[in-house]
Amino acid sequence: MSEDLAALAERARVIRRHIVRMITRAGSGHPGGSLSAADIVTTLYFHELRLDPRRPDWPERDRFILSKGHAAPVLYAALAERGFFPVEELDTLRQLGSRLQGHPDLRKLPGVEMSTGSLGQGLAVGNGMALAARLDGRDSRVYVLLGDGEVEEGMVWEAAMASSHYRLDNLVAMLDHNRLQIDGPVAEVMSPEPLAEKWRAFGWHVLPIDGHDFSQIVAALTRARSLKGRPTMIVCETVKGKGVSFMENQVEWHGTAPKEEELARALEELEGKSDVYAG
Secondary structure (H helix, E strand, O other): OOOOHHHHHHHHHHHHHHHHHHHHHHOOOOHHHHHHOHHHHHHHHHHHOOOOOOOOOOOOOOEEEEOOHHHHHHHHHHHHHHOOOOHHHHHHOOOOOOOOOOOOOOOOOOOOOOOOOOOOOHHHHHHHHHHHHHHHOOOOOEEEEEEOOHHHOHHHHHHHHHHHHOOOOOEEEEEEEOOEEOOEEHHHHHOOOOHHHHHHHOOOEEEEEEOOOHHHHHHHHHHHHHOOOOOEEEEEEOOOOOOOOOOOOOHHHOOOOOOHHHHHHHHHHOOOOOOHHHO
16 A cells, blocks of 8 residues: 555544544553654555565565554554454553553564564564565565664674675665653763764664654655665654643653543544544
8 A cells, every 4th residue: 555645644643643642542652652653554554564564474574573562552543444353452552461461462463574572672583574475485574663672782783784694685674763761861861972973883874853853754665766786764753741831842741641621622633533433
């Protein structure tokens, strides 16, 4: 599926409404990093990824790994909107017996390629998927979304070396660079800067973009397809809590669920009505 920029923006708006509503109903979850990644994930699922929701295990599909697994609401919203499961199931987030756990579980939910939660592991698994595609002679591509707090993890950089060493040009990593993590500003907790220069030094093609500009996201993904011989890192400059004014750039919204009155305000800002599923 490929949509134009206006349609992508509308998809992202709906996905943001799903995010704040499902987290409010659950009474727990991670709105900040889910909202910052919404435009990236929307572009992947409605423009870039080769998928078939009727055949989630189709061997020729592209793979997406949400390495920052605590942002599961944005993945669930995209999968539901893409047709992997009923949209109404989003209401069950984090409930006992729900397939929509606090972090994605590939054993329970179609469309989830990796169970994530422990940060730092997604890129290494993405390497394995990209290598497997090469060995099998498939043209499938692998996409991994990382958080900027996550790239403080040493395993990320070991995986980055392996990606370059094996010249995995069917692998694209995307960095949700919103500059905040659970303990505060990333630069104060354990600064990974200069990020673009580091990824280049590790042998990657690096494309810095505005992670909320659909034209830039689409152009970077298109460019990544043409880059050969090395993996590509797209550094996406984003805003934590993007789309909800009182959440934007506020570290306390990393893992806090909105109250009902806050939900109403958020939905109003997102042009929401009483029923978020109305689109």
